[in-house]
Amino acid sequence: MDLSARVGISAILFDKDGTLFDFRATWDGWAREVITELAGGDEGRRAALADAVRYDLSTGRFAADSPVIAGSNDEVAALFAECLPGREAPEIARALSDAAAAATLVPPVALAPCLGGLRDRGLRLGVMTNDAEAVAHAHLATAGIGGFFDFVAGCDSGFGAKPDPAPLLAFAEAVGAAPGAIAMVGDSTHDLLAAAAAGMVPVAVLTGPAEHAELAPHAAVVLPDIGHLEGWLWP
Template identity: 35%
Template sequence: MTTASPLPEAFPFDGIVFDLDGTLIDSVPDLALALNAMLDEEGLPRVRHEQVPAFVGQGARVLVTKAMAAVGRPIAEGAAGAAELDRLHDRFVVLYEEKPVVGTRTYDGAEAALRDLHARGVRLGVCTNKPHGPTLGVMEALGLAPLFTAVVGGGLIPEKKPDPAPLLLTLEKMGVAPGRAALVGDTPYDVGAARAAGVPVVMVDFGYSPVPPAEAGADVLISSYAELPAAFARLAAVAKPA
């Protein structure tokens, strides 16, 4: 298993915020399980596992909307469509919360990197568009929750990444100024939120980005958590934290 290399002695940030799905965890197996259970109940075809990463990143409503379009029953516009989306979204969330970690796993080196940062006294946060309740459940089940100072999931406030509001709220709850923080994510939504909040950003290239990761505009791109310490050193030069 790949592990993170030691962090530099003079760590340049007070807090690090992580996205969750596609960044710290591979959750596609359980998202697909819940989606297909929902589709079974609707008498619709199932989605294939390899389709699901393209649905992830903008929250559960978008995930359900994309899944419905993929199986040939797109959500209609207007009040009737909105009501149907509400119903399907709520049912998906219930099904997902019932079995959130059957196949979900942390990426190689992710937990070791988190524990290194936590042991050093760096405050950690999660900022995700994933619904807040399932986010907490998954983190508890994987044993990650005690490492984090703040968790902000989808629905806690109306805005979602790439709006900076969820990231700024996460930093506020962490007690860390944007100029003393960095974000680690996997999609352009993470990059957009970081840019708008004035926070430097590392992007992993193994997540669920809908565009080629190298084209998403992150400050640093990494392929494994072993590269994270060097990425933070490079970010320090970009951010020049006060």
């Protein structure tokens, strides 16, 4: 029996960072380099930039409540702009996108077999990230998984950003699936709240900074990583 029919899931929409790619392994070290470069050798400014995004320079880690975790590229750029007199947020946002596109990505599981298995079961797949769309396409291409997705959207794709449900509903329309037949998989409450607002099934994974206790009240299920999706859909 195909249990995807029993639970009613015909499509899956993934968050990117913290879901398709392990957040801390990918972005904690990258952030130190970016903050240091933006500071331009000014230690006071470096500390201010780190504080603005709740990044601990001594440990090289984002705090669990960092605005970077679920915020859009533009929101992060605006926070940095407050610490960088003479630099405008749009220019900083472009610099962040360029740096992010070149980041070393660390997936939590072997992505091609995982996503291929879901596609082989007949599921339609998509990505909705609060990062820029161009960066999302670059990351998916670098990881060799761009061809698995029917839909890729970022915060600048014209649908808005999570937790607004509009970009999730754009995926539903694109693949011709009812929202209730779509699982939204993410590592933050922004992802899960967006899923609930869109009428989708919220699925949490623990490959971002948020812990089980924070995610569980908002999720239909909390999984260690996306490699456990098949086992959840077809136990």
